[in-house]
Structure formats: C-alpha cells, structure tokens
Amino acid sequence: MKHILTSCLLAMCAMTASAQQTPVYLDDTKPIEQRIDDALARMTLQEKIRVIHAQSKFSSAGIPRLGFPDFWTDDGPHGVRPDVLWDEWRQAGQSNDSCVAFPALTCLAATWNPSLSMLYGKSLGEEALYRGKDMILGPGVNINRTPLAGRNFEYMGEDPYLTSTMVVPYVQGLQSMGVSACVKHYCLNNDEEYRHQVNVVVSDRALHEIYLPAFKAAVEQGKAWAIMGAYNLYKNQHNCHNQYTLNRILKGDWGFDGVVVSDWGGCHDTDQAVKNGLDMEFGTWTNGMSTNRSNAYDLYHLATPYIQGIKSGKYNTRELDDKVRRVLRLFYRTTMNRQRPHGFLCSESHYDAARLIANEGIVLLQNRNNVLPIDRNKAKRILIVGENAIKMMTVGGGSSSLKVQHEILPIDGLRAKFGNTAEIEYARGYVGDVTGEFDGVKTGQDLNDKRSAKALIAEAVEKAKNADYVIMIGGLNKAGYQDCEGHDRKHYGLPYEQDRLIEALAKVTDRLIYVNVSGNAVAMPWKDKVEAIVQSWFIGSEAGNAIADVLAGDANPSGKLPFTWYASLNDCGAHALKTYPGTWRDTNDKAAGSDKVIDEEYKEGIYVGYRWTEKHNIQPTFAFGHGLSYTTFSISNLRLSSKEMTRDGKLTFTVTVKNTGTRRGAETVQLYIKDIKSTIDRPVKELKGFKKIWLDAGEQQDVDITIDNSALAYYDEATNAWKSDNGEFEALIGNASDKTTLKGRFALK
Incomplete structure (x- = not known):
C-alpha cells in the first residue's frame, strides 16, 4: 500500500511540474475575436479535437492549460432537466436539481405576447445559471405540419411569422443571462415517427417561406449562439451534417457565427461531419458507431477518426480551425464571460x-x-x-x-x-x-x-x-x-x-x-x-x-390559437394529400445511418394550416388566431398611413380597439396581407403583424402595426431570392384568421 501511495504522489507531482513548466496567460483585455485568434494559435491538435465533441452525456471538455472550463449543456426548453450520471441517461439522484416547470412553448406562443417570451427566456436562464448550465437545448421552432406530430407541444405552432416573432425575445432573454440558446431542430423536423430515417422532399419556396423563417429570425435578429441540427434528412443528407442547410444557408446566406450542435445521436459519418457544417458532436452511439459503449467519446466521428484523417492527409485543418473558432467564441460568450450574472432557482x-x-x-x-x-x-x-x-x-x-x-x-x-x-x-x-x-x-x-x-x-x-x-x-x-x-x-x-x-x-x-x-x-x-x-x-x-x-374569472383568458384546429385529419394538407408519413425506399448510402429511408414529400407546399383551409374553403373547428374573452371588443376605423408603399419604405395601419364589455381584458389585433393580383400562386392571406393590448372596461386605444416590403415578398425559386411584385395588396385586420372584417387596399410601387 505504501508503494502504491508513493507512486501516486510521484505521478501527481510529475503532472504538476509538467503543467508548471508551460504556464499560459491569455490577455483578457483584447476584443473577443483577437482573444480567439490568440487561443487558437496556442492550441495543440489534440486540444482542438477535445473541444468539438462530448466528454459525457451533456458536457464537452474545456482546455485546462489555457484556462477554459468544461462546457455544460442541458435540455429545455420548458425548464432545466435534472442531472443524469456522467455516462448514463439514468438520473444522478441529486437533491438540488429540481426546477420550475414553465408552460410548454405551445402555450407561450398562444399568449401572442413577445414580452412574455422575453420574461420566459430570462427566467429560464436564471435557473440554468444556478444549476451550472452554459447552454439550454431550446427553444424549438419546428412548424406544426400535422396534428399527429408527437413533439408539437415543444414548438410554437404553424405560422412562420408568429413563431419568428416569439422566438427572438426568448433567445435574447436567455442569452442576456450568459446562457446560450440552442435553437432546434434545424430543420424540417415536423414529425417524430422514424425521425432518423425521414428524408424530406420539399420545394425551395416552402422551405424558405414556411420552415426556415423562425430559425432565420433566431439567428439574424435574436443573435442565437447555437443551432441544433435535426435527426431527419434533407436532400438525402442528415441535417446534423448537411451541405445545403448548414454550410450554404445557415453559415453562408445568414452569416451565422455560432456553433452547430448535433442532436444526440444525430451524427452518422466522419466525412460529412467534417465537411458539412457540424461543429460539436453529442450523443453518438458508438463502439465503432453502431451501438452504445461506455465512455467511448474518443471514438466519436469528430474525435479519433478525425485526428487520424488529418494525420493521414485526408483532411487539412481548415474545417477544424473554423469549428474550434466557433466553439471558442461560444466559450467567450458564456463560461469566459466576466459580466455573467448570478442565477437563482425556484424563486x-x-x-x-x-x-x-x-x-x-x-x-x-x-x-x-x-x-x-x-x-x-x-x-x-x-x-x-x-x-x-x-x-x-x-x-x-x-x-x-x-x-x-x-x-x-x-x-x-x-x-x-x-x-x-x-x-x-x-x-x-x-x-x-x-x-x-x-x-x-x-x-x-x-x-x-x-x-x-x-x-x-x-x-x-x-x-x-x-x-x-x-x-x-x-x-x-x-x-x-x-x-x-x-x-x-x-x-x-x-x-x-x-x-x-x-x-x-x-x-x-x-x-x-x-x-x-x-x-x-x-x-x-x-x-x-x-x-x-x-x-x-x-x-x-x-x-x-x-x-x-x-x-x-380571476384571470380573463386572452390566449389565441397558434395553429388551426381541424375538424378531421382530412382537413389538413399533409393528410388530405396522403403524403404523411411517407414512403420507404432502400438506400446503399452508409452515411444515411440506415439501409432504408422514408421519402416524405411535402406536396402541400406553402399551404400549411390556415393557408390550406382557406385555399380549399374548409371550415375548421377553431381557426388559427381564435380565442375568446370574458369581455368583448370592437376593432374599427382602419387607417393607412399611405395608399402607396415603396420598396424601401414602410406602411402603418392604425385601428381603434375598444373594450365594449364589463371587465378588463386583452385583445390581439391581427394583420393579414393578401396579394390581390399576384404573378404566382399565393395564399388567400398571411399573418404579417399583430399586437396585444390590455384595456379596462369601456376603454379604447389606437393600435399601430407597421410593415415593410418583406411582408409582401415571396421566395422566387427561379432566382433563389425573395421577391415582391408591383401592384395592389389588401390588408385584412381582425382578431382571428377567420374574423378579418376590416379591409384596406394599397399599392406597392
């Protein structure tokens, strides 16, 4: 025993001496990008690989030699998930990892109140900080395409404008606490059955008009620090390493400077992970990449196989340095942020x-x-x-x-x-x-x-x-x-x-x-x-x-539906056209992660939710945007700031809202836009603005909603760009998609 203890002490001393021989001091007075360059230049190949894959179920390693602590993620998006054991899904059995459960994101979206989304994100961030979490895996912004989708409760409904408007303050509130949002699941993750094998076939127009806007808003307006790839495939590539969605759209077109995180088990191939936009790999089931094996993190696609590929000359370090640069930027925004506030739990x-x-x-x-x-x-x-x-x-x-x-x-x-x-x-x-x-x-x-x-x-x-x-x-x-x-x-x-x-x-x-x-x-x-x-x-x-x-009646209900409530499944486009859940086909592509995939074609295109029911004159059980109150409201006197709008200008719509009932309540004014004579097929109307207002009984107030040219645009597949046509448009204003009684015409010139 004495010899064993002596050997351990000698080993510890040797390690300490080795660390003391190469002290590293990073200048924390420089701008973040310069500090990233400095750290990157000092890192060994092993250290670079170390930070781009998991070291446990929910953490990735830091760089002790350079003073970077380990990085801890945790599931959301409705609360901070209890801690699990290092290498198992089983609960760690701690007594200090309880939390407040906030309402599911469908409920948040139903508030139609962006200020509550900010409060939600900030409150969740405070709980995450107390629990020592650096990233919350949320919010989720996938579109409700079918009411059968098992994970719709974690998302924000069917409409890209509503979802975009609600996700931005959530991200801002969470990240104001120094905790990274990880917006998920990018993209086209619209059903759960066979989610690892679904290959979505969708038009570019539907992709950009329906399924991408919320992610784009989270990146460009919310400045999200991380995006999580989805399990499913698009163009026969898994979305955790996808040349089209990650490299071309997210990092190229949108200029995303954050980190792409794989969903847990969503990485399937080293070559695609290296080249197609993945930055951090989590949750891969691995013993050689087929089944789980304890503490096998060095076998991850972005671990030993990547190093071997670099050493053999298969890969250069260009992609690696870009991944590491993004991870270091994430560190400086979170774990290395000296202005990071303190959190608190269950307050x-x-x-x-x-x-x-x-x-x-x-x-x-x-x-x-x-x-x-x-x-x-x-x-x-x-x-x-x-x-x-x-x-x-x-x-x-x-x-x-x-x-x-x-x-x-x-x-x-x-x-x-x-x-x-x-x-x-x-x-x-x-x-x-x-x-x-x-x-x-x-x-x-x-x-x-x-x-x-x-x-x-x-x-x-x-x-x-x-x-x-x-x-x-x-x-x-x-x-x-x-x-x-x-x-x-x-x-x-x-x-x-x-x-x-x-x-x-x-x-x-x-x-x-x-x-x-x-x-x-x-x-x-x-x-x-x-x-x-x-x-x-x-x-x-x-x-x-x-x-x-x-x-x-102590709270006067003011929620509005964030999705269409169909009378039957046949009233939903995905089911009416029998495109859900798709068709199996064989594949020899090992990178697909399976011998078979399901091609699920979104034949309804842009006609999701109320866009579908209105196109086909279907009366839903309850319409998108519907919601009653214990008081009554009138919306009247529509005024336009101009009858014409230029492409670089704005147009404001003003209405008068009056509480005509007997108790205080809230009404949500909803603005929909109709292209009266379009050169292409367009929906009957599309949500392009809303505002929630609280009024006492008998009180009235003017409400302004302003749009710009983006509210009139569609995605043109011929030019791969957003486009709007000169001509007449109509504003339709009301308190639900099927109750837009006020109308006003204007022209785009």
Whole structure:
C-alpha cells in the first residue's frame, strides 16, 4: 500500500511540474475575436479535437492549460432537466436539481405576447445559471405540419411569422443571462415517427417561406449562439451534417457565427461531419458507431477518426480551425464571460412568471350561454372529472421531462379556489397512463384503477346529476404515441374512451366545462353538446392555479390559437394529400445511418394550416388566431398611413380597439396581407403583424402595426431570392384568421 501511495504522489507531482513548466496567460483585455485568434494559435491538435465533441452525456471538455472550463449543456426548453450520471441517461439522484416547470412553448406562443417570451427566456436562464448550465437545448421552432406530430407541444405552432416573432425575445432573454440558446431542430423536423430515417422532399419556396423563417429570425435578429441540427434528412443528407442547410444557408446566406450542435445521436459519418457544417458532436452511439459503449467519446466521428484523417492527409485543418473558432467564441460568450450574472432557482418570481404565462396562454375556445366564468353564487356543488385533473404532467414526454420542486394539480388548484364556497367532488371518468416515471424521475403518484370504462363513466354520470357545474379535465398526456418525443400520435381522436364519457356527461348537465390538456388539436365530435371548451396546454408547475384562475374569472383568458384546429385529419394538407408519413425506399448510402429511408414529400407546399383551409374553403373547428374573452371588443376605423408603399419604405395601419364589455381584458389585433393580383400562386392571406393590448372596461386605444416590403415578398425559386411584385395588396385586420372584417387596399410601387 505504501508503494502504491508513493507512486501516486510521484505521478501527481510529475503532472504538476509538467503543467508548471508551460504556464499560459491569455490577455483578457483584447476584443473577443483577437482573444480567439490568440487561443487558437496556442492550441495543440489534440486540444482542438477535445473541444468539438462530448466528454459525457451533456458536457464537452474545456482546455485546462489555457484556462477554459468544461462546457455544460442541458435540455429545455420548458425548464432545466435534472442531472443524469456522467455516462448514463439514468438520473444522478441529486437533491438540488429540481426546477420550475414553465408552460410548454405551445402555450407561450398562444399568449401572442413577445414580452412574455422575453420574461420566459430570462427566467429560464436564471435557473440554468444556478444549476451550472452554459447552454439550454431550446427553444424549438419546428412548424406544426400535422396534428399527429408527437413533439408539437415543444414548438410554437404553424405560422412562420408568429413563431419568428416569439422566438427572438426568448433567445435574447436567455442569452442576456450568459446562457446560450440552442435553437432546434434545424430543420424540417415536423414529425417524430422514424425521425432518423425521414428524408424530406420539399420545394425551395416552402422551405424558405414556411420552415426556415423562425430559425432565420433566431439567428439574424435574436443573435442565437447555437443551432441544433435535426435527426431527419434533407436532400438525402442528415441535417446534423448537411451541405445545403448548414454550410450554404445557415453559415453562408445568414452569416451565422455560432456553433452547430448535433442532436444526440444525430451524427452518422466522419466525412460529412467534417465537411458539412457540424461543429460539436453529442450523443453518438458508438463502439465503432453502431451501438452504445461506455465512455467511448474518443471514438466519436469528430474525435479519433478525425485526428487520424488529418494525420493521414485526408483532411487539412481548415474545417477544424473554423469549428474550434466557433466553439471558442461560444466559450467567450458564456463560461469566459466576466459580466455573467448570478442565477437563482425556484424563486417566487419564476413561479409568478410561469403562472402569468399560463394565464395568458390558456385559450377559451367556446363559451356558450356564458357558462364561464363560474358563478360562485350558483356553484354550490362542483364535480371534477378526468384523469388529467389528478395527473402530474411535468414528468414524461421525452427530453423535456422535468423534476419539479412542485406541481399544482388542476384538482388542487380548483379546490383552493372554490373549496370555501362549494362542495368539491371528484370522479375518475377514465384511466389512461398510470406509469409516472421517466429516466428515473418518479411522480410518486399511484394512479392505478382497475374499474372498467363502463363503471367509471357510470360513476361520473351519477355524480354529475347533482352538480351545479361539471368540469371535465381530459385530453392527451405525455405517454408514448401521444404528446411525446420519439413517436407520433396514431389517432386524431381523444384516447381512453373520453368521447363516450363527454357524451354521457353532456346528457345530464347543461353546465359542462371541458378543459383540454394537450399540445395538439384533437377531434371534438361532441363540440356542440358542450357549453365551454378551454385549451390549457401543458402549463407546468402552476398548472392547477392557472386553470383555476381562468375558470373563476380571476384571470380573463386572452390566449389565441397558434395553429388551426381541424375538424378531421382530412382537413389538413399533409393528410388530405396522403403524403404523411411517407414512403420507404432502400438506400446503399452508409452515411444515411440506415439501409432504408422514408421519402416524405411535402406536396402541400406553402399551404400549411390556415393557408390550406382557406385555399380549399374548409371550415375548421377553431381557426388559427381564435380565442375568446370574458369581455368583448370592437376593432374599427382602419387607417393607412399611405395608399402607396415603396420598396424601401414602410406602411402603418392604425385601428381603434375598444373594450365594449364589463371587465378588463386583452385583445390581439391581427394583420393579414393578401396579394390581390399576384404573378404566382399565393395564399388567400398571411399573418404579417399583430399586437396585444390590455384595456379596462369601456376603454379604447389606437393600435399601430407597421410593415415593410418583406411582408409582401415571396421566395422566387427561379432566382433563389425573395421577391415582391408591383401592384395592389389588401390588408385584412381582425382578431382571428377567420374574423378579418376590416379591409384596406394599397399599392406597392
């Protein structure tokens, strides 16, 4: 033992002496780009390779000799994911890695309030800082192309303008804390099933008009420091190393100076990773690149195989130095930023932010006979029905699963709100997912119930007969094949026989309030039999309080749908044209990562969401931009700053908004543009501006929305550039895509 200890001490001394022989002092008074040049010139080949691939599940190595610490990432985008073990997905079992769960990004988008997006990003950044995280893997801005897509709840809807407007302040707020955003999943990651093998076939016009704008805004306006490549393929190249999307568009056309990060396991080939724009490789399953092996990070595509390629002359160091330069720039923006503030965790301000965002994002879809808000004088007996009233929703769903300090369940929020004045009863109604665990995080709930669907429905109906109000809280959950990473939904309808339950309840009460918990639209064949429908999303730690706030009227709902709510799947272009989920074909391309790929052709082109339904005169269940309030508004007196707009000029539209009801509330004025006589096929109208305004009862205020030539442009495939045609356009203004009653014409000259 003595000899072993002596040997260890001698080895440590030798290491220390070696380090002391080559001290390195980097001048931190110079501009960042000069400091990058200085550091790059001092780095060995091994050190350069060291910083461009992972060293653990969620970290990459720094450069100790030069004073660069290790770099730590973590999943978002709704909260800071609990820590896992160094080389396993299993939870580390720490006691200080709980967090506040903020509402899912569908809810954030439904607020139509960019200031809340800024608050969201800043609050998340504060939590990440406290947890020692340098990059949050989010936000997600992929477009909702089909309501079956399992990961839509992590994104911001179907419209490129809305998504672009909401992502920019999120990125700015997060990065203001010295924590990098990593905007994902770039690009065309619009469904989850077979996501590693889907090869998207899409027109250049649809790519640039629908699927790229939010990423472009995050880069050019938000100044995002990192972008995450997607699992799927485009032009038969994986999007984590794609010549077209990464080198040509992102780094070329947009001038992105940040880091491209692979999605975990999204890198498949050393040659493509070197040449096609990838900068940092994470999560590769490797023993020679086919299955997992512990601590195999030196076998990553951008590790030993890359070094061997350089030493053999296969690669020069031009691409390597560009990757390292970008990584060093990321270090100086985060871990080496001396002005980086301090973070804090689970603060009252963060819970307040989560509740505020949830309150503004909840959408009142239907309110017949003004059954909402609940009248406390009439609510002596309230029945709450449904598994989602008692089920935690922060655990599960894939990489966005969280370990929260607390989660207020809907039933507890409603009991706290109404329990002093009403008798609250509960009936299960249906049994869905009772697992309550993800990657070692457990809810601790026992939701097992062995009763049959018939017995559960009978109990709920019997109790409903004596209730003044029946509140059913149902919808989806985060189990597989629902709102969950890795798989898409198999059906558009509600699971677990909820339709039967709702139909049965509607027969015995005329005060049935249905609260839908989901990140996606669902079929509602019983819509006309239910008085009120509320879309509450997955809204995180303050879910129960926020739902109770809205149902009680303490918060006046102001959310607007960020996607079209179809009556059936056939009303959605991707399904009407039968292009989803694509067609299998064999491939001999080893870089594809599989012997087969699925070609999924986006035949609907630019006609996604409301663009499709309006082109084909389809009436949706609820339109894009739809959302009711407990007060009423008028939007009137449209005025244009000019009847003509030049290509380098701007045009302002002014309307008067008045709260014509009896309580304070918010209305979102939405501006859509129509090209009256276009030289090419264009949508009936497209969202090009919006503004949310809060008004007291009886108050009125003018609202201005200004556009420039970009609002009139389309992507011209012949010239590979944005183009607008001289001629007449029409502005359509209202409070939903199907309620644009104000119209004004102008000309582009």
